[in-house]
Amino acid sequence: MSHSGINEVMSLVAVVVAGLLALGIIGAILAVLSGRRGRSLPYIPQASLNTPAEQAFYSAVHRAVGAAALIACKVRIADVLQVRFRKRHGRDQRWWRYFRLISAKHVDLVVCEPRGGRILAAIELDDLSHRRRDRKRRDRFVDDAFASAGVPLLRFPASGRYDAREIQERLSPYLTTPKEGSVTCHNSRLTMR
Structure with missing residues (x-):
């Protein structure tokens, strides 16, 4: 070459x-x-947010409350309840200890005012798993936490069919009728008409 x-x-x-x-x-x-x-x-991705039983129950609750309330599904308890006190100093672990108890748990439904989002009540749908000892212990804690915070927690047994009128009767003491046409922003204490 x-x-x-x-x-x-x-x-x-x-x-x-x-x-x-x-x-x-x-x-x-x-x-x-x-x-x-x-x-x-x-x-x-999960196949769906709710199980078929939870979806059937949600539909019945939706029929029961209509436009009187907003319904949120699978809400973390830490988004409904808060720890009453704050850290006093860097080594104070009380806040974290109580927060951790609620941060990984959720309730099935939360019923809120449709306009302001104020929490009216929480709902648990109790299926057969709630008969297990560990679930009973968890349920007692959740019941005590909600009672301590003054937030109503209603429990309904899971079944094949739900009566919207019965659900409405149990929820009616907690449903409010806000003034039509007004929206309150609680952080700014400002009412808009």
Whole structure:
């Protein structure tokens, strides 16, 4: 092979190596960037938020309250109740101890005022799992926590069918009828008409 042929081959090899190196660098940059935005984590979506029994119960509660209330599903207890006191100093663990007791638990439904979101009552749908000893202990704690906070917690047994009128009768003491056309923002103490 002539000297000019060797130079051409070397130039071609240099171009190919430079191209592969550039592709590798671009690939590494894209991998880093995609890892920051949406790295592959081991999560998949739930099939649905509610079980069929919970959905049937939700529908009955919705029929029972109509437009008089807003219903939220599977609400974390820490979003309904709060720990009464705050940390006094850095080593005070009381707040965290009580917060941890409610932070990973939820109630099935929370009934709120439709406009201001004020919590009117919480509802638990008790299926057969609530007969287990660990669930009974959890249920006693939840009952005590809600009673301590003064938030009504109603329990309904799970069944194949729910009577909206019965649910309405049990909820009626807690449902309020806000003034039509007014919305109160409690943080600003401002009423809009």
